[in-house]
Amino acid sequence: MGRADMRAVYVEHFDSERPLSGLIVGTQPNEAPREGLCKVQVRASALNHHDLFSLKGIGLPEKSLPMILGCDAAGVDEDGNEVIVHSVISTDEWRGDETLDPRRTLLSESLPGTMADVVWVPRRNLVPKPPELSFEEAACLPTSWLTAYRMLFSVSPAAPGSTILVQGAGGGVSTALICMASAAGYRVWVTSRDSRKHSLALKLGASQAFDDGERLPERVDVVFDTVGEATWQHSLKSLRPGGTVVTCGATSGPAPSADLNRVFFLQLRVLGSTMGTRDELGRLAQFLVQTGVRPQIDSILPLEQARDGFQRMLDGKMFGKVVFTH
DSSP states (O other), X not given: OOTTEEEEEEEOSOOSSSGGGGEEEEEEEOOOSSTTOEEEEEEEEEOOHHHHHHHTTSSOOGGGOSEEOOSEEEEXXXXXXXXXXXXXXXXXXXXXXXXXXXXXXXTTTSSOOSSBSEEEEOGGGEEEOOTTSOHHHHTTIIIIIHHHHHIIIIIOOOOTTOEEEEEOSSSHHHHHHHHHHHHTXXXXXXXXXXXXXXXXXHHHTOSEEEOTTOOOSSOEEEEXXXXXXXXXXXXXXXXXXEEEEEEOOOTTOOOSOOOHHHHHHTTXXXXXXXXXXXXXXXXXXXXXXXXXXXXXXXXXXXXXXXXXXXXXXXXXXXSSEEEEEO
C-alpha cells in the first residue's frame, strides 16, 4: 500500500446474479474527491442493503466505478472530535430537511463511501458522537437506525401505548424499531419466517412474534414495512380501519398491486419515509443515551473480513447490524 493509498471495500463491477463477484477488499487512493470536504478517520462502519444494491448496479451508474461502499460511519474529524457521519448529502444551497432535496444523494453514490480508512464529507454532515456510545454502536445509526427513528417518531401517527407491527424481525431497521418502540412504550408485534428470530425479537422487547402472513389476534394501529411485495398484502390486512402503514423500502420487490379498494374503503393511510435529517440523527443519539437502548449488533468484523459480512447479509442470516472495525 503506497503512501497515498488506503484500505477500502469497493465495487469494481456489477453482477445482479452474483453481486459479491464485484466486491473488492483492497486499496483505493486516499485523496479528497473534491474541494471543500473535511476528512474523517473512520473507526467503524456498518453494512446496509444499499451496499448490496450497489453491487447489483441498482442506483449506481457504471461510470462511477470503482466506488467505495458504505453509508454508515463513526470516527474522528480533523480537529480530533469524535463524530457520527450523516450519510444524506444535500446540495450546498439546500436548506431545511435534507431528505427532501430532489438532488440529494447518499454516501457511496456521488461521493465515496465509508468502508475505508478515511471518508471525505461536507462539514455540515458531522454530528457529535456522545461519549456514552462506542464507535461500533454509533456506526449503526446513520442509515437503518435513523430510518427507524424517523418512521417511528416523525412519520407515524401512533402515540406510545399503541399496538404496532414490524414486518421482518431480523434486519437493521426492524431491530431498531423493536428496540426503540418498546423503550418508548409501544406494544410491539413482529413477523418472521425464522423461529430463531422470533425469540431474539422477544428478547429485544417485542410483545409477540408471528410467522410471516399469520393472522393476528387483533388489528394494529400502524404497520412498519421494509419488505415490500412479500408482506404488503398482510400489512394492509393487519391494519384497523383508519390505520397506517409506514414504508421505507421494498427489499423483496415494489408490490405492484396496492390493493386500493382496501385502502380507500377502510380509509387506510400509506406513508413513505426515507432516511432522516442531521438534526434527527443528533436526537437519535441522545435518545440512546437517555434510554440506555443500544443497537443490536449481529457481528463485528475487521474491515479486511468485509466479504464475510456481505455474505452473511446476502444469506439472510444476520439479526441486527454487521459492523466493520477500521
